[in-house]
Every structure is written in C-alpha cells, then in structure tokens.
Amino acid sequence: MKKLLLIAxxxxxxxxxxxxxxxxxxxxGYYHALDGxxxxxxxxxRRAVVWGGAGIALAALGTACMAIYSxx
Numbered sequence: 001m002k003k004l005l006l007i008a009x010x011x012x013x014x015x016x017x018x019x020x021x022x023x024x025x026x027x028x029g030y031y032h033a034l035d036g037x038x039x040x041x042x043x044x045x046r047r048a049v050v051w052g053g054a055g056i057a058l059a060a061l062g063t064a065c066m067a068i069y070s071x072x
Contacts, residue, residue: 005069012062019055023048 026048030041 002069002072005065005072009062009065009069012058012065016055016058016062019051019058023051023055026051 026044030044030048033040033044
C-alpha cells in the first residue's frame with residue numbers, strides 16, 4: 001500500500017505538470033493570437049481555465065498521496 005501511494009503521488013504530480021503546461025500554452029495563445037473569431041478566443045480561454053483547474057486538483061491529489069505516504 002505504501003509503494004502504491006508513492007507511485008500514485010508521482011503520477012498525479014506528473015499529470016499536474018502536463019495539465020498546467022497545456023493551460024499555459026492556451027493562455028499564451030489567448031493573449032498572443034493576432035486575428036481570430038470571438039469563438040476562437042472563448043475556446044482558448046475556456047481550455048486554459050479548465051486545464052488550470054484540473055492541474056490544481058491533480059496537484060492537491062498528488063500532495064495528499066505524498067503526505068499520506070510520508071506519515072506511514
């Protein structure tokens with residue numbers, strides 16, 4: 001069980017990093033696109049918010065797994 005928590009914590013942290021990188025890429029596109037329809041900007045912003053929230057949630061899960069692992 002202890003090793004499973006460590007593996008899950010590392011996997012959640014890795015997924016968190018990927019999620020936050022994708023959110024950052026969408027925000028970069030949102031602020032630096034020169035010409036696009038309003039729908040294009042809305043999609044970029046929505047993706048940035050959703051993936052940013054997912055990244056924060058994954059970071060919390062990974063931190064919880066690591067904290068429980070260290071207490072065992």
